Amino acid sequence: MTFKYDLFISHNSVDKPWACLLAERVEGDKSGPQLRVFFDEWDIKPGDDIPIALEEALENSRRIGLIISPEALGSPWVTLERSTAIYTDPSARKQRLVPILKRDCKLPAALARLNHIDFRRESDFEMSLERLLDLLHDRPTRRGIGQSPDSIYHAEDCALIREHRHYFERAAFSTSCIQELFVDELSRAVKDTIAALNTGTLASREGVILRQARGRANYKTPKFQEVIGHVSALLSELRLHIAALEQFFNDRLTPRRQYRECFGWLMQLAHEKSPSDVRQAVLLMDRIDEMRNQILKAINPLLEDAGAAPFPLISLTSDILQRQGMGTPEIWAAIDNL
Numbered sequence: 001m002t003f004k005y006d007l008f009i010s011h012n013s014v015d016k017p018w019a020c021l022l023a024e025r026v027e028g029d030k031s032g033p034q035l036r037v038f039f040d041e042w043d044i045k046p047g048d049d050i051p052i053a054l055e056e057a058l059e060n061s062r063r064i065g066l067i068i069s070p071e072a073l074g075s076p077w078v079t080l081e082r083s084t085a086i087y088t089d090p091s092a093r094k095q096r097l098v099p100i101l102k103r104d105c106k107l108p109a110a111l112a113r114l115n116h117i118d119f120r121r122e123s124d125f126e127m128s129l130e131r132l133l134d135l136l137h138d139r140p141t142r143r144g145i146g147q148s149p150d151s152i153y154h155a156e157d158c159a160l161i162r163e164h165r166h167y168f169e170r171a172a173f174s175t176s177c178i179q180e181l182f183v184d185e186l187s188r189a190v191k192d193t194i195a196a197l198n199t200g201t202l203a204s205r206e207g208v209i210l211r212q213a214r215g216r217a218n219y220k221t222p223k224f225q226e227v228i229g230h231v232s233a234l235l236s237e238l239r240l241h242i243a244a245l246e247q248f249f250n251d252r253l254t255p256r257r258q259y260r261e262c263f264g265w266l267m268q269l270a271h272e273k274s275p276s277d278v279r280q281a282v283l284l285m286d287r288i289d290e291m292r293n294q295i296l297k298a299i300n301p302l303l304e305d306a307g308a309a310p311f312p313l314i315s316l317t318s319d320i321l322q323r324q325g326m327g328t329p330e331i332w333a334a335i336d337n338l
Contacts, residue, residue: 005038008061012072032137120307153220158306163213177285178317285317
């Protein structure tokens, strides 16, 4: 059968700019016969019936490059295109469906069994593109492409940061200080994260191992070593700020278990008619929020380099109080001049 296209690029709209870049690089390749790519923005003309155009293009494409990301796996169009490819080559003997992994996500069984081309790391783009072009030109992949010691160490560091990402997937690194349950729990979570980065083991308070990987001493490239070292220092400093906040409340209020919650403590200060103390407490909580954002901002570029999702930043306590109208008029009045 003669195909009109060598590659059909199936993608979600979130990945469209990158998909366009990939299509341009494939069609611009000069290492063999001219390759033709079906890319919706190029090949579906104004007025075309979109489902019919996609159906015809799928039938007339030798291979279907499925750009895999969390958004793509949730897209009805991408699911349809993936199902079509699997239906026409259920045993994968023709290698018609080519998984192109753009970002980390949980793969369905039908895709997990297929060897993918890994485009998660920007630094590996050229090597991964070479693998794709070899497939499209029906030539064996050249051995050892890009396997310098530096590229191997970088790949290992990317794999390790994807493991360490799990240590920060907790409320301690996603929830504003005013919304934390208890200050001592926040302090414990930060302490556990420091230990997990150093040893590779994250354990619960009862000693149950929750996550295990290699410790931060195993990072090999200067970039990763420097950032993770900086993050460890920030975590240690963060514990001091949390302890300072707890001491601040203990010096001013009668320590009670129910007031170990930041919001409860703040309400008690407002009840005591201490606007200057309320302002100081909010500033201390903002500092804790800002320090955690510094940690996330340091980690996020490494995660993006490794093809993993970055963390959203934490809303500052003062912003939440003002935006959501939490608390009492005394609290609102006290933070007006922050």
